[in-house]
Amino acid sequence: MYRLLFALVVARVPAETVHHLTMRALRAIQTVPGLAPLLRRLLAPRDPALAVRAFGLDFPSPLGLAAGFDKDAVAYEALGAFGFGHVEIGTVTGRPQPGNPRPRLFRLPLDRAVVNRMGFNNAGSEAAAERLRGRGGATIVGVNIGKTKAVPEAEAVTDYVASARRLAPFADYLVVNVSSPNTPGLRNLQAVEHLRPLLGAVREAADHAAGRHVPLLVKIAPDLADADVDAVADLAVDLGLDGVIATNTTIGRDGLRSAPELAAETGGLSGAPLKDRSVEVLRRLRARAGDRLVLVSVGGVETADDVWERVRAGATLVQGYTGMIYGGPLWARRVQLDLARRLRGSAFATIEDARG
Ligand code: FMN
Structure with a gap:
């Protein structure tokens, strides 16, 4: 049904317009008292066999919404109600910024993929902290932080630390994003000599501001x-980080079927073409770090089989974004119900037992 709606209506409207309309609807749901909890009761699967414990938190299921959808933390409770076991808000930057000029979001339906060069459009970490302050809902919220474009690379640590200080008190976990292709120079921060001081400073600021240990993860590029x-992986283990999120979007364009002018749009590619590399990076991290890190796998997840493959390859949590663009609002619910069925047909009693 959503496939038909997508072909007839959604695909004819610019991708970013669809996104804004969706956000408006989700925001409206969240502002009506009692509506998000009601939807959660109706829609969010509650199968105890899917429950996952990671860095001291109890996730109702392994599948969450990846960063970049709810950039300003305006609709995470509604998104949780639609079946996501957790929602990662952001990327939030130290200062508000408009992002890149439009158009900056392109659908590649032939490849079940998306190219985006949004450029961290967001209202900044002060505004996000204001929204998250005093939150009391049921959704587990991760907070993903990145560098303000106007801040020079040499001052990146200060920018991340400012966001960490503001947001850590309201975060269930914090993610240092050093892997978006749309902020010039950002991915250079993945080099260990830059990453070590950055992660150290963020962790200290976050734990100090929150008065507790805030689980800290780093998100890397494919x-x-x-x-x-x-x-x-070695650095994360050495620093005692809680986990690694792999992966962000790719600048690669191998094997696409879409029109060359679409495929050539500058930005990060997400969705089905990212699947193989994302799994490869996950396997590599698992082989290197064993169970010393919580691994969160993201990139090209479309079905319960994809989630299952990631869990069997060592992922504790799995995230998706592009899968929902093509799968529609009930995508997360459907994947989780299929996953529960898949689990029941396996030799494992719980999804945690199935982790490879
Ligand atoms: N990842 C981030 O860490 N921060 C972002 O702000 C962010 N924005 C995104 C915006 C769009 C439109 C898309 C499609 C992805 C964005 N991502 C961002 C990357 C996703 O979180 C995810 O890592 C990537 O899309 C791969 O997953 P997928 O194939 O399920 O989409």
Whole structure:
């Protein structure tokens, strides 16, 4: 049904317009008292066999919404009600910024993919902190932070630390995003000599501001060379980080079927074409770090089989974004119900038992 609606209506409207309309609807749901909890009761699967415990938190299921959808933390309770086990808000930057000029979001339906060069459009970490302050809903909220474009690379740590200080008190977990292709120079921060001081400073600021240990993860790009993936894993273990999120979007364009002018749009590619590399990076991280890190796998997840593959390859949590663009509002619910069925047909009693 959503496929038909997508072909007839959604695909004819610019992608960013659809996004804004969706956000408006979700925001409206969230502002009506009692509506999000009601929807949650109706829509969010509650199968105890899917429950996952990670960095001290109890997730109702492994599948969450990846960063970039709810950039300003305006609709996470509504999104949780639609079946996501957690919602990662952001990327939030130290200062508000408009992002890149439009158009900056392109659908590649032939490839079940998207190219975006949004450029961290967001209202800044002060505004996000104001929204998250005193939140009391049921959704687990991760907070993803990145660098303000106007801040020079040499001052990146100060910018991240300012956001960490403001947001850590309201975050269930915090993510340092050093992997978006749409902020010039950002991905250079993945080099261990930059990453070590950055993560150290963010962790200190976050824990101090929150008065507790705030789980800290780093999100990496699929375009890192294998040796650099290993180096990040080693660093994360060495620093006692809680986990790694792999992966962000790719600057690669291999194997696309879409029209060359679409495929050539500058930005990060997400969706089905990212699947293989995302799984490869996950396997590499698992081989390197064993169970010393919580691994969150993201990139090209479309079905319960994809989630299952990631869990069997060692992921504790799995995230999706582009899958929902093509799958529609009930995508997360459907995937989780299929996943529960898949689990029941397996040799494992719970999804945690199935983790490879
Ligand atoms: N990742 C971030 O860490 N921060 C962002 O702000 C962010 N914005 C995104 C905006 C769009 C439109 C899309 C499609 C992705 C964005 N991402 C961002 C990347 C996703 O979180 C995810 O890592 C990537 O899309 C791969 O997952 P997918 O194939 O399920 O979409």
